[in-house]
Amino acid sequence: MNTNYQQRIDRAKAIIQEADYILLGGGAGLSAAAGITFSGKRFTDHFGDFIDKYGFTDLYSSGFYPFETQEDKWAYWARHIQLNRYDTGTTQLYLDLYELVKNKKHFVISTNVESQFEKAGFASSSIFEIQGNYGYLQCEKGCHDTLYDNEELVKKMVEQTVDCKIPTNLVPKCPVCGGTMDVNLRINEYFVQDEQWHMSERMYRSFLQDSENQNVVYMELGVGFNTPGIIRYPFERMTYHNEHATLLRFNQDEPAGLAENQHKTIAFTEDMNQAFQLIRT
Structure with missing residues (x-):
């Protein structure tokens, strides 16, 4: 393991331990890393x-x-x-994520649609499957x-x-x-947003309000540019406007973000499974 990687692991571990709030944003790359290819x-x-x-x-x-x-x-x-x-049962990567954040105030917004977060133990009231x-x-x-x-x-x-x-x-x-x-x-204008969807959206907005200007970690997990306005851009914006925030970006192909957030961002292009196992230990 190279020194830079170990330093990023150690830094990520520390900021997660110190965080008061953790917001997870799950994209297609997360499920792919979990084996749902x-x-x-x-x-x-x-x-x-x-x-x-x-x-x-x-x-x-x-x-x-x-x-x-x-x-x-x-x-x-x-x-x-x-x-x-x-x-497809519960995958180890999602289980590792849950173990990492379960004792913190946390919430999940995800563009994934296969219910892996809930299978891993995340409460349905803390998950917004927006798509x-x-x-x-x-x-x-x-x-x-x-x-x-x-x-x-x-x-x-x-x-x-x-x-x-x-x-x-x-x-x-x-x-x-x-x-x-x-x-x-969500494939066209006829996508149905039922009462549960709207309730999840309200819970998400409430979490954002509660964590605003607090010691918060935004964990961006395998998010690309198919729908950047849902997770990637908002996470960048919230990191920029909160001096107490840190952005953890796990993305093998597109790790670069706002230059203004570089000092507040820890980017990983390495395998997510290995990274979370190391962060947890």
Whole structure:
């Protein structure tokens, strides 16, 4: 281990121990580091038939494929959801994160949608999944603001998929307008924000208010530039305006941030799993 890396580990450990508040921002890179990858062997092992039929190359781009029928669409999405939301258990990286902050006042805002924070022990009241959750369905056109648990239906879809299609009787229909359903993901203007979503947003705003100008650590975890206005830019801004704040950025590809925050930022491009194990010890 090089000296600079050890110094950053030691500094991160100290500022976490001294912090009064910790705000975690989880992005796609965090789940990828935890093993929830969208390409490579994990993808080819579980989606061989879809790869053969559609030429899919990864789980991210295949999510935008314009399926011809609802039977085609839900055969793919059911397996996607089953793998990432239900079959994947709690990952060690998320457990390490929880152990690191559980005795501090903390909150999570995440663009991830597979519920890993909650699986690892974070209280649901301390998590704001701002982009949705794989575990719920909504009206495709957002005709009403109720979400529907999909675990039982997804399991049936996966079990009854034949030639990359599900039976017509399993295609979900909106109970209000009778139209088609969608996964509760922020992919268009019809994204449903139910009462739980709004409650989580209020809890997030309350945490920001309580921690303003306090000794706070902003932990930015695998956040890129797909949606920088949700976590990356706000964390930079709050660090800049709070003289007591420190920004911990874990990002292998894009660690650079505001020059004005350099003295208040500890950036890690190294493997997150190793870094958190070292910080915890």
